Amino acid sequence: LTDRLQQAMGRLRRKGKVTEADVKEMMREIRLALLEADVNLQVVKEFTKNVRERAIGVEVLDSLSPAQQIVKIVDEELTKTLGSETVGIEKSPKIPTVIMMVGLQGAGKTTFAGKLANHLIKTEKARPLMIAGDVYRPAAIDQLKVLGQQLDVPVFDMGTEVSPVEIVRQGMALAHEKKNDYVLIDTAGRLHIDEHLMDELSQIKEIAQPNEILLVVDAMTGQDAVNVAESFNKQLGITGVVITKLDGDTRGGAALSIRAVTGAPIKFTGIGEKLTDLEVFHPDRMSSRILGMGDMLTLIEKAQQDFDEKKAEELATKMRENTFDFNDFIEQLDQVMSMGPLEDLLKMIPGMSQVQGMENFKVDPKDVARKKAIVLSMTNAERENPELLNPSRRRRIAAGSGNSVVEVNRLIKQFKESQKMMQQMSKGNMNAIPGMDQM
Ligand code: GDP
Numbered sequence: 001l002t003d004r005l006q007q008a009m010g011r012l013r014r015k016g017k018v019t020e021a022d023v024k025e026m027m028r029e030i031r032l033a034l035l036e037a038d039v040n041l042q043v044v045k046e047f048t049k050n051v052r053e054r055a056i057g058v059e060v061l062d063s064l065s066p067a068q069q070i071v072k073i074v075d076e077e078l079t080k081t082l083g084s085e086t087v088g089i090e091k092s093p094k095i096p097t098v099i100m101m102v103g104l105q106g107a108g109k110t111t112f113a114g115k116l117a118n119h120l121i122k123t124e125k126a127r128p129l130m131i132a133g134d135v136y137r138p139a140a141i142d143q144l145k146v147l148g149q150q151l152d153v154p155v156f157d158m159g160t161e162v163s164p165v166e167i168v169r170q171g172m173a174l175a176h177e178k179k180n181d182y183v184l185i186d187t188a189g190r191l192h193i194d195e196h197l198m199d200e201l202s203q204i205k206e207i208a209q210p211n212e213i214l215l216v217v218d219a220m221t222g223q224d225a226v227n228v229a230e231s232f233n234k235q236l237g238i239t240g241v242v243i244t245k246l247d248g249d250t251r252g253g254a255a256l257s258i259r260a261v262t263g264a265p266i267k268f269t270g271i272g273e274k275l276t277d278l279e280v281f282h283p284d285r286m287s288s289r290i291l292g293m294g295d296m297l298t299l300i301e302k303a304q305q306d307f308d309e310k311k312a313e314e315l316a317t318k319m320r321e322n323t324f325d326f327n328d329f330i331e332q333l334d335q336v337m338s339m340g341p342l343e344d345l346l347k348m349i350p351g352m353s354q355v356q357g358m359e360n361f362k363v364d365p366k367d368v369a370r371k372k373a374i375v376l377s378m379t380n381a382e383r384e385n386p387e388l389l390n391p392s393r394r395r396r397i398a399a400g401s402g403n404s405v406v407e408v409n410r411l412i413k414q415f416k417e418s419q420k421m422m423q424q425m426s427k428g429n430m431n432a433i434p435g436m437d438q439m
């Protein structure tokens with residue numbers, strides 16, 4: 001989705017004023033971009049109509065308002081299409097809250113059940129019970145049991161000989177008895193929608209009276225995901241959508257369309273195979289990411305999670321007191337390295353995704369190791385007071401760390417820039433962050 005749209009946005013962003021012709025061209029690009037990304041035609045029409053009306057009606061005819069206005073309208077409308085606000089799990093007033101996963105085979109239902117259990121445990125110390133309702137493949141039950149063991153969550157199953165409806169009935173009784181606060185029901189899927197499956201799911205729904213029926217869809221299935229979502233919604237009345245496999249090279253089109261077609265909010269996204277690869281869905285952030293404005297909030301959140309809070313506080317104090325030194329510098333390097341693939345993080349910084357050659361950009365862990373080696377070859381006095389680093393000291397450090405003087409010089413220069421940025425940030429000047437000035 002993003003390439004075309006980003007180009008069009010970029011062109012517009014550089015213009016001071018917007019004419020009606022600009023809006024027309026922009027709308028054409030947006031239409032194409034959305035269609036290319038597998039967004040449902042009806043959704044595209046609706047979306048471009050809304051943007052055009054707002055853009056032409058208000059800001060553009062006087063041709064005085066900046067291009068930023070249009071970017072803002074597109075962003076707002078896209079956010080609206082994606083669902084406007086973050087919607088969490090609908091809780092039952094009385095325990096247990098019952099959540100049923102439905103979807104095609106391989107969509108990621110079982111994996112998501114595990115991820116959701118983990119999420120509920122982490123965020124609210126929940127005591128969920130999982131029910132193995134996919135009896136058609138023995139491996140499906142084992143898969144859920146393995147997840148249950150990893151999470152220390154009980155899994156209720158009765159093998160493959162009992163009907164899923166009966167399993168759910170007994171599983172629900174057990175949850176009431178054990179006072180579990182959540183029941184997660186894993187169900188079977190088929191390769192295609194089929195009536196027998198829908199009947200079975202309807203019966204399970206009848207018995208379990210779920211608070212949530214979450215449709216799990218694979219982002220990679222594109223346009224087909226929309227049809228699937230429509231039939232599941234018609235038959236069962238889904239209450240929310242989970243989009244999995246957004247970690248791959250997938251386009252966001254399905255996400256855009258499903259929300260619009262079913263009216264059910266997207267609640268979570270799956271971004272990998274691990275239990276922790278789950279994100280609460282934020283429409284506004286997704287919109288920004290699609291529009292290439294970067295996903296600053298996700299970036300900040302990720303940084304916060306991985307950043308030892310106390311260290312961050314110390315760093316903030318140092319920034320204020322202007323005592324950021326080489327010791328902090330390597331600590332920072334370590335923290336950045338522990339946050340995961342750097343290039344992923346960098347792409348979330350506004351503007352970065354448009355930087356030429358960003359696709360090929362890779363951060364080399366060896367390079368980080370080399371930097372660390374250089375700093376470690378400094379004496380403590382030098383680390384705390386980089387002004388001491390005269391040419392002879394630099395030569396000694398180069399030899400000590402097995403690097404050239406050029407590399408040592410480069411690192412010192414980089415450190416000084418980093419220091420400068422820290423100082424500016426501590427004064428509240430966010431423009432010091434690369435890309436921020438483009439927002
Ligand atoms: P189910 O048939 O709907 O229960 O699907 P599963 O939970 O068994 O998942 C099918 C496959 O997709 C498994 O190999 C999972 O590891 C994988 N999978 C599930 N969610 C994600 C995700 O968010 N990202 C990636 N990359 N793989 C996923």
Ligand code: MG
Nearest residue numbers: 109110134140
């Ligand atoms: Mg499964």
